[in-house]
Amino acid sequence: MGLVSAKEMLETARKEGYAVGQFNINNLEWTKAILQAAEDAKSPVILGVSEGAAKYMTGFSTVVGMVKGMIENLNISVPVAIHLDHGTYEGAKKCIEAGFSSVMFDGSHYDIEENIAKTKDIVAYAKERGISVEAEVGSIGGEEDGVVGAGEVADPKECKMIADLGVTMLAAGIGNIHGAYPDNWQGLRLDVLKEIQDITGKMPLVLHGGTGIPDQMVRDAITLGVSKINVNTECQWVFAEKTREYIEAGKDKVGKGFDPRKLLAPGTKAVYDKTIEKMTLFGSVNKA
Numbered sequence: 001m002g003l004v005s006a007k008e009m010l011e012t013a014r015k016e017g018y019a020v021g022q023f024n025i026n027n028l029e030w031t032k033a034i035l036q037a038a039e040d041a042k043s044p045v046i047l048g049v050s051e052g053a054a055k056y057m058t059g060f061s062t063v064v065g066m067v068k069g070m071i072e073n074l075n076i077s078v079p080v081a082i083h084l085d086h087g088t089y090e091g092a093k094k095c096i097e098a099g100f101s102s103v104m105f106d107g108s109h110y111d112i113e114e115n116i117a118k119t120k121d122i123v124a125y126a127k128e129r130g131i132s133v134e135a136e137v138g139s140i141g142g143e144e145d146g147v148v149g150a151g152e153v154a155d156p157k158e159c160k161m162i163a164d165l166g167v168t169m170l171a172a173g174i175g176n177i178h179g180a181y182p183d184n185w186q187g188l189r190l191d192v193l194k195e196i197q198d199i200t201g202k203m204p205l206v207l208h209g210g211t212g213i214p215d216q217m218v219r220d221a222i223t224l225g226v227s228k229i230n231v232n233t234e235c236q237w238v239f240a241e242k243t244r245e246y247i248e249a250g251k252d253k254v255g256k257g258f259d260p261r262k263l264l265a266p267g268t269k270a271v272y273d274k275t276i277e278k279m280t281l282f283g284s285v286n287k288a
């Protein structure tokens, strides 16, 4: 199957009542771990790349080259999408030119008129090239790549206006936030989620800020139309934790334990395990 847009995998997920995970990548180790997990779990997968992460990896075309190379060399047979996460208007166009198969244009910080105008433009540009598009209404709380959102709850009527522009999937703020949830968090607004799904018809919905949402709430959200769930912080936590354990146990000082291929192995394995765990929760295992 290889590199595809996210359209078909999300429409199938929506129909069959599961969600496809978007796992953000930062480097070669993460990409390898997530692709291998998807292949072993026979699950479709979306590789999320923020503009900051793309810059870190030296540019959009490096990301595309690396992912295409791995699909070939690891014999990845499940569908894989490379998706721009929280893209700007300019960034979305640039990554499409570089070979991304899916983009998110995040116009949630504009007023609704400007969000509509810019989303419409990106949809037209992407559609010609067979690229899937995610749009956002109602910002998601927390901080991601320097973008700080207050976490407002989306207006279902505005969701309908954006959904009608021909986007593939829609992210709507429903009390979710990026990063860790505060102790006094009130939970997802599943009532608003239901309203959004009712008014937008069969539009696949996207849940950002998946880290720390109780498993049962995630399952409930999937039954209400969430077909794509973004995972980032949780992989970062387990990667850091396992890397720290390795160093603190002094393993880098034994033999050639300082070799980066050894040093980064426990963290990489932890990202693999976390990916499998999430795919199992989302119900996407054996769906590819």
Ligand SMILES: [Zn+2]
Residues within 6 Å of the ligand: 086, 140, 144, 178, 208, 209, 230
């Ligand atoms: Zn997000």
